[in-house]
Amino acid sequence: MSNVYVMDHPLIQHKISYIRREDTGSKDFRQMIGEVAALMCYEATRDLKLQDVKIKTPICEMIGKELSGKKMAVVPILRAGIGMVDGILNMIPAAKVGHIGLYRDPETFEPVEYYCKLPADCGERDVFVVDPMLATGGSCVAAIQMLKDKGVKNIRFMCIIAAPEGVERLQKEHPDVDVYVGALDEYLNEHKYIVPGLGDAGDRIFGTK
Ligand SMILES: O=P(O)(O)OC[C@H]1O[C@H](OP(=O)(O)OP(=O)(O)O)[C@H](O)[C@@H]1O
Ligand SMILES: O=c1cc[nH]c(=O)[nH]1
Numbered sequence: 001m002s003n004v005y006v007m008d009h010p011l012i013q014h015k016i017s018y019i020r021r022e023d024t025g026s027k028d029f030r031q032m033i034g035e036v037a038a039l040m041c042y043e044a045t046r047d048l049k050l051q052d053v054k055i056k057t058p059i060c061e062m063i064g065k066e067l068s069g070k071k072m073a074v075v076p077i078l079r080a081g082i083g084m085v086d087g088i089l090n091m092i093p094a095a096k097v098g099h100i101g102l103y104r105d106p107e108t109f110e111p112v113e114y115y116c117k118l119p120a121d122c123g124e125r126d127v128f129v130v131d132p133m134l135a136t137g138g139s140c141v142a143a144i145q146m147l148k149d150k151g152v153k154n155i156r157f158m159c160i161i162a163a164p165e166g167v168e169r170l171q172k173e174h175p176d177v178d179v180y181v182g183a184l185d186e187y188l189n190e191h192k193y194i195v196p197g198l199g200d201a202g203d204r205i206f207g208t209k
């Protein structure tokens with residue numbers, strides 16, 4: 001079974017409360033989503049492997065450390081996932097970026113695929129799938145399956161707010177995928193929105209409602 005890490009860092013909690021507020025406008029919402037993503041990326045990369053490297057400072061030679069693992073890619077689930085990309089690239093500038101377009105059908109709540117463009121070598125990369133919201137889990141389960149179908153083996157999923165129902169489904173359908181959650185909320189309402197949540201993340205990032 002995969003691991004689920006719920007963030008307890010005070011800065012992350014503080015910023016999530018700010019974006020939850022209904023009176024936070026798109027400009028601040030977008031900025032905070034990026035900041036939370038960067039902080040979560042910092043927490044979610046604690047286990048990256050290091051190797052020794054010989055370097056020379058202006059003073060002397062020394063053995064330093066450098067990342068030794070596989071190359072990485074970040075894959076946002078469109079649209080809302082786009083809001084997390086820059087924050088993660090600030091931490092991992094060499095990561096490549098793939099895009100998976102899914103929207104949730106408002107009647108059936110099932111994900112509908114409309115776009116997929118991934119780095120050609122994504123099968124050789126460790127992939128972070130990112131989306132601010134994990135509600136029923138349908139979207140992230142579908143996105144992760146699309147990546148596995150392209151040969152990606154090491155996948156992590158990062159979201160800012162999750163419902164327990166979605167986490168359970170994701171763990172059941174992809175037990176090999178570790179999950180990084182900014183805040184674990186209470187339940188889904190009759191429209192499958194997360195309660196208390198923050199509303200529709202995509203609309204709030206892009207100002208479309
Ligand atoms: O876990 P689920 O029940 O699948 O719901 C979560 C999905 O819903 C939202 O996307 P939405 O369909 O609103 O698309 P958008 O990002 O274009 O707004 C959200 O960003 C997730 O992708
Ligand atoms: O609460 C929710 C559920 C799905 N998508 C969102 O943007 N918010």
Ligand SMILES: [Mg+2]
Nearest residue numbers: 200201202203
């Ligand atoms: Mg949306």
